[in-house]
Amino acid sequence: MVLLANFSLRGSYDPKAGKKYGGNRGAVEVSAEHSNISINMTEKTKDKDQVKPVGKLFTDVEKRNVISSLKNEIRSEVFGWLNRWKLIIVGGLSVCSIIGFIIMCWQVYAWVRRESAIYITDSITKKFAEPNIQNTLQEVASQEARTIIQSEVQPEAEEAKRQTAVFENYLNQMEVKFDAEYKNLADQVSRLAERDRLIQLADDAINNGNRQAYEELLRMANNASVDEKVRSAAKAEWFQVKRFYIGLTRVKSRNLARLQPDGTKIDLKNEELTTQELIQSMLGHNNWIVRALATSSLKDRKEGGVPVALLHAAHNDQNLDVVKEAIDSFESVTGYKGADVFGVEAAEVWWQTNEVEVEQKLKEQSQKSENPKSEEGK
Incomplete structure (x- = not known):
């Protein structure tokens, strides 16, 4: 050393x-x-x-x-x-020792826990495999399930059922309300559509003299199965058409012409035409204006056969102007007083009762009118 x-x-x-x-x-x-x-x-x-x-x-x-x-x-x-330096050295050694001890304890704990879990799992599995344990578990599970159902599931189910019933009731009420509103709306739309159709029918009857449009208005106005509001609207349009034809005529100032064999026409005053020519024009001409004018001209021809011809035209012609003029001329020739401008049925009923009497009077009047003419000729 x-x-x-x-x-x-x-x-x-x-x-x-x-x-x-x-x-x-x-x-x-x-x-x-x-x-x-x-x-x-x-x-x-x-x-x-x-x-x-x-x-x-x-x-x-x-x-x-x-x-x-x-x-x-x-x-x-x-x-x-x-x-x-001893405190530092001793402290360091102590810390290292403690850390090592902790690590060792943790490893031991982990091993014990792992082995314990395996052991417990195996033990429980073996126990559960025993018949008596299985029976006990089934009984306990059944009892607990019944308890859980009664205490928790059943109240929830009852509440869900109650809420479902409330919701179904709400849906039913909404359905009824919706159906009512839908029906009301559908009725309104239907009435509006019908009202529009009624207006079109009235326009067609007035502007074009369409008899079918007028008769459809009359049918709806008298049909009890039709909605009351629609029926009331039909009556209003029907009266509108009648009021128009009562106060107006579209053939008053017109004259007819005679058709010559060569096809030419000669304008004549209506009184210059024979009764037979007027009846033929009334019943067979294609132009409604000619038919209406001929019908209007027959009101001054109080002769036999004229009332029947006028009723025939009033019953069959599809133009309201012709029908109106036929009723007016029938009243003038026979003395019948009707309450309806288009009262064809009432006129026919009256004619069935008074035909013989009226025809006799017309025949006598015709003879009287012919005698002065023959005397004047002499």
Whole structure:
């Protein structure tokens, strides 16, 4: 073992030797090789970089004292260093030990937990495999299921059923309300459509003299199965058509013409045409204006056969102007007083009762009118 100490002596004092050695003038080099100890002194010169030896300075006793003093100082330094670092070293070792212990405990815990889970699972599986346990479990499960159903599921089901019933009732009410509103709306739309159709029928009857349109209005006005509002509207349009024809005629100021064999026409006053020519024009001409004008001209022809011809035209002609003129002429020729401008049926009924009497009167009037003409000719 070799100890080397290079130090400066600052007036160290050895109490055993009773003298002071060292100082700032030199340095002592101590070398210990087993039991051989030597101390060499060097002296500092004025030149800082040069050191010269001064030889042996101490005796053996002094050497031992110096070595002992050095050992004590070294020991103090070492133990001081250990005292400073022992807490850190001990703390570090303690922390490492604690961490290692915790890791070991965790591994043990994990192993125990894993093995315990396996053991418990196996034990439970084996227990559940036993018949008595299975029966017990089934009974418990059945009882618990019944309890759960009665305490939780059944109230929820009853509440759901109640809410469903409420919702169904609401739907039924909404359906009834919707059906009523839909029916009301459909009725309104239907009435509007019917009213529009009635207006078109009235326009056709007035503007074009369409008898079928007029009779459709009359049918709807008298049909009890038709909606009351529609029937009332039909009556209004029907009266509108009748009012138009009562106060107006479209053939009053017109005259007829006689068609010649060569196809030419001769304009004549209506009174210049024969009764037979007027009847033929009334019943067979294609132009409704000609038929209406001929019918109107027959009102002054109080002759036999004229009433029948007028009723025939009133009954069959499809133009309302012709029908109106036929009824007017029939009243003028026969003396019949009708209450309806288009009262064909009433006129026919009256004629069945008074035909013979009227025809006789017309025959007599015709003879009287012919006699003055013959006398004038004589």
